[in-house]
Amino acid sequence: MNYNGPKVRISRKLDLETVPKASKFKQRKPYPPGQHGPTKRRAKQSDYGRQLLEKQRLRLQYNVSEKQMHNYYKRATGYTGNTGEILMQLLETRLDALVFRSGLATTIYAARQFVSHGHILVNGRRVNVSSYRCFANDVISIKPKSRSLECFQDAIRGASPVPYLQLSKADFSVTLLHIPTREEIPAICEISLVVEYYSR
Numbered sequence: 713m714n715y716n717g718p719k720v721r722i723s724r725k726l727d728l729e730t731v732p733k734a735s736k737f738k739q740r741k742p743y744p745p746g747q748h749g750p751t752k753r754r755a756k757q758s759d760y761g762r763q764l765l766e767k768q769r770l771r772l773q774y775n776v777s778e779k780q781m782h783n784y785y786k787r788a789t790g791y792t793g794n795t796g797e798i799l800m801q802l803l804e805t806r807l808d809a810l811v812f813r814s815g816l817a818t819t820i821y822a823a824r825q826f827v828s829h830g831h832i833l834v835n836g837r838r839v840n841v842s843s844y845r846c847f848a849n850d851v852i853s854i855k856p857k858s859r860s861l862e863c864f865q866d867a868i869r870g871a872s873p874v875p876y877l878q879l880s881k882a883d884f885s886v887t888l889l890h891i892p893t894r895e896e897i898p899a900i901c902e903i904s905l906v907v908e909y910y911s912r
Contacts, residue, residue, distance in 0.1 A: 759908075760909075763905045763906070766901055766905040767781070767905070767906045767910075769900065770803070770899065770901040770903070773901070775821060775824060776843075784802050785907075796904055796906065796907045799903065799907070801897075802845070803899075804897050805891065806842065806844070807827055807834065807842060807844040807845075807852070809823070810846055810888060814873045814879060815867060815870065815873050815879070816864065816868070827839065827840060827842045831854060831861075833852070833854070833855055836851075836853075848890050849889075850888050851886070852887075852888070853884055864884065868881050875896060876892040876896055
C-alpha cells in the first residue's frame with residue numbers, strides 16, 4: 713500500500729524532502745527521528761541494508777506500493793537496455809509524477825489527489841489513474857472548470873518545470889518533450905542498488 717503516515721518523519725528517516733515543510737524540520741533536527749535520534753550511534757550498514765534504504769527512498773519519492781515497485785522492475789527487465797535507467801523512466805512517466813514535476817502540484821501526494829479527483833486531462837481526455845503512462849508529445853493539462861481553483865492558481869504562478877517538460881501558463885498545460893534520461897530525472901537515488909535489491 714502507498715505511504716499514508718507522517719511525511720516529515722519518513723523524510724527525516726530516509727534523508728529526503730518529500731514535502732515543503734520537511735526542509736524546515738531538517739534544519740532544526742538534522743538527525744533521524746525517534747527518542748534516540750540525536751545521540752544513538754548508528755551501526756555500519758550491510759550491503760542489503762543500503763540496497764533496502766535506496767529502494768525505500770525511490771518508492772517514497774514516487775509514492776508507489778511495494779507491489780507496484782516490483783512490477784515496474786519486472787517490466788523494466790523485459791526491455792533491452794540499462795534496467796536501472798528504464799525503471800527510472802517508467803516511474804518518471806507516470807501521470808502523477810509528471811504533474812508534480814511540472815509544478816502543477818507542490819507534492820507527489822497532491823499530484824495523485826488531483827489526478828484521482830479528475831482535475832487532469834491527457835491530450836484533452838480526462839484521466840483519473842495516477843499510474844497512467846505518458847509518452848513523448850503528450851499534453852497534460854488542468855480541466856478548464858478546475859483552473860480557477862486557488863491551488864492551481866498558486867501552483868501555476870510558481871511553477872518551474874524540469875527541462876523535459878514545456879509549460880504553457882496561459883492554458884494550464886505541460887508537454888512531455890521527450891522521455892528523460894537518468895541524468896535529467898531529479899529523483900535522489902542510487903538506482904544500481906535498487907536493481908541489486910530486486911535481482912537477488
